[in-house]
Amino acid sequence: MQHSRNSMARRKTESTTQILSTLKAASSAMSHQMIQEELDIEVDRATIYRVLNRFCEDGMVHRVIGENGKQYFALCEGCEKENHSHNHFHFRCKNCGKVECLSREIEIKLPAGYVAQNFNGLISGVCAQCA
Amino acid sequence: MQHSRNSMARRKTESTTQILSTLKAASSAMSHQMIQEELDIEVDRATIYRVLNRFCEDGMVHRVIGENGKQYFALCEGCEKENHSHNHFHFRCKNCGKVECLSREIEIKLPAGYVAQNFNGLISGVCAQCA
DNA sequence: CTTATTATTGCAACACAGTCGCAATAGTAT
DNA sequence: ATACTATTGCGACTGTGTTGCAATAATAAG
Ligand SMILES: [Mn+2]
Ligand SMILES: [Mn+2]
Ligand SMILES: [Zn+2]
Ligand SMILES: [Zn+2]
Numbered sequence: 455m456q457h458s459r460n461s462m463a464r465r466k467t468e469s470t471t472q473i474l475s476t477l478k479a480a481s482s483a484m485s486h487q488m489i490q491e492e493l494d495i496e497v498d499r500a501t502i503y504r505v506l507n508r509f510c511e512d513g514m515v516h517r518v519i520g521e522n523g524k525q526y527f528a529l530c531e532g533c534e535k536e537n538h539s540h541n542h543f544h545f546r547c548k549n550c551g552k553v554e555c556l557s558r559e560i561e562i563k564l565p566a567g568y569v570a571q572n573f574n575g576l577i578s579g580v581c582a583q584c585a
Numbered sequence: 586m587q588h589s590r591n592s593m594a595r596r597k598t599e600s601t602t603q604i605l606s607t608l609k610a611a612s613s614a615m616s617h618q619m620i621q622e623e624l625d626i627e628v629d630r631a632t633i634y635r636v637l638n639r640f641c642e643d644g645m646v647h648r649v650i651g652e653n654g655k656q657y658f659a660l661c662e663g664c665e666k667e668n669h670s671h672n673h674f675h676f677r678c679k680n681c682g683k684v685e686c687l688s689r690e691i692e693i694k695l696p697a698g699y700v701a702q703n704f705n706g707l708i709s710g711v712c713a714q715c716a
Numbered sequence: 717c718t719t720a721t722t723a724t725t726g727c728a729a730c731a732c733a734g735t736c737g738c739a740a741t742a743g744t745a746t
Numbered sequence: 747a748t749a750c751t752a753t754t755g756c757g758a759c760t761g762t763g764t765t766g767c768a769a770t771a772a773t774a775a776g
Contacts, residue, residue, distance in 0.1 A: 465723055465772045486763085498726050503763060505724090521705050523654035523733080524762070543693055548702065556693070562674055562706075564687075567713030571679065574652050575693075576705045582698030596743045596752055617733085629755050634734065636753090654762080655733070718776085725770070733762085741754070746747105 464508065469497045473505050474514075483518050483528035483544060483553035516540040518553060521578045526553045541573045547581035554581075595639065600628045604636050605645075614649050614659035614675065614684040647671040649684060652709045657684045674706035680715035 464470070476492045477484065484492075486502045506527050509515035518526040530540070543556040556577075564570055595601070607623045608615065615623075617633045637658050640646035649657040661671070674687040687708075695701055 462721085462723060462773080467724065467772070469725075499762090500727080500764075501725055508724095519650060519652055519654055519707075521650055521703050523650055523656070525654070543706075545695065545699060556695075558694075560691075560693075562687070562691075562708060563689075564676065564708065564710075565713065567716055568676060569711045569716055570708050571710035572652050572708065574705075574707045574709075575674075576650075577693060577695065577701050577703065578705075579695075579702035580700045582696065585698055585700055594744085594752090598743070598753065600754075630733090631735075631756080632754055639753095720775080721773085723770105723772075725768105727767090727769100728765105730765075731763090734760090736757100736759080738756090739754105740756100741752105743752075744750085746749085 464512070468495060469501055470505050470508075472497070473502065474509070477515065477527065477529045481554075483526035483555065485524055485526050488551075489527075518544045518576065519574050520546050520553065521576055522546075528553075528555055531555075539573065541575070543575035543577055545581065546576060546578045547584055548578055549580050549584035552581060595643070599626060600632055601636050601639075603628070604633065605640070608640075608646065608658065608660045612685075614657035614686065616655055616657050619682075620658075649675045649707065650705050651677050651684065652707055653677075659684075659686055662686075670704065672704045672706075674708055676712065677707060677709045678712035678715055679709055680711050683712060685712075 472493050472495060473489060476489055480492075486499065486506065490497065490499065490502055506515065509527070510517050514530055515527050516530055518528065520526060526544075539559075541560045541562070542558060543560065544553055545556055546553045560573075560575060562570075562573075603624050603626060604620060607620055611623075617630065617637065621628065621630065621633055637646065640658070641648050645661055646658050647661055649659065651657060657675075657677075670690075672691045672693075673689060674691065675684055676687055677684045691704075691706060693701075693704075
């Protein structure tokens with residue numbers, strides 16, 4: 455089977471399937487570390503990052519930057535393959551560390567001539583469970 | 586003169602005044618590195634961070650987290666000393682690196698029981714000058 | 717099934733951001 | 747001038763995320 459001219463398709467490995475199902479099982483966005491702790495098998499840190507970056511490239515996962523500067527990854531739910539925008543906020547609880555998607559899509563008007571490529575909205579505080 | 590019971594007032598030093606005026610001169614948010622490069626005198630990295638953190642504590646400056654996970658600092662303009670909220674977006678140009686405040690204040694509704702402590706909104710892309 | 721191709725992995729090394737302890741320095745009040 | 751202590755520089759440290767390289771393993775082809 456042919457794929458894009460210069461590259462083969464993604465390969466299905468133990469690491470990729472486990473990371474993917476971990477993200478599916480979680481209802482929230484996870485850091486590389488949270489993922490690593492959930493995995494049944496041992497997977498190298500670098501590999502986890504590479505897998506996640508691939509997932510993002512392929513549009514299966516979106517990346518969130520916390521107010522702590524760290525990356526969190528969440529499965530894409532209702533994503534158009536075409537118009538792949540994740541303009542929604544996330545909430546990170548400073549107590550339990552959970553990072554949730556807030557679902558409502560936001561629209562931000564930019565000054566004339568500005569081109570948006572990436573959206574990152576995050577509110578941190580204390581979640582209902584921890585309050 | 587008395588200040589809060591356990592701590593002396595802030596002291597005016599060459600570092601603090603220079604960093605402050607650098608932020609005033611800049612129309613945009615700056616990283617610790619951008620600041621360091623602008624300074625006339627040499628100031629240690631750790632000191633710059635400490636000064637900036639103090640400015641944030643005192644509510645003179647607000648902190649922005651880029652989609653690159655890095656911190657940027659901008660002077661507070663029209664800030665109430667009481668209700669000190671910076672619920673506006675920022676735009677970071679991936680080409681020239683400039684980080685601008687988008688001024689319009691945003692309101693985000695959180696699920697019941699959630700308490701917001703911090704807002705970070707950032708859109709990255711290409712600015713009008715670089716487009 | 718066997719073989720060839722090459723995507724994926726583990727490991728080590730790296731770059732960088734941001735923090736912190738400690739001793740030296742320098743504002744500020746008296 | 748002196749005492750007090752906030753601030754600084756330095757070095758060391760933690761943690762995140764990336765990358766080069768050689769070994770491994772998924773997949774297609776025969
Ligand atoms: Mn999300
Ligand atoms: Mn701002
Ligand atoms: Zn919580
Ligand atoms: Zn630009």
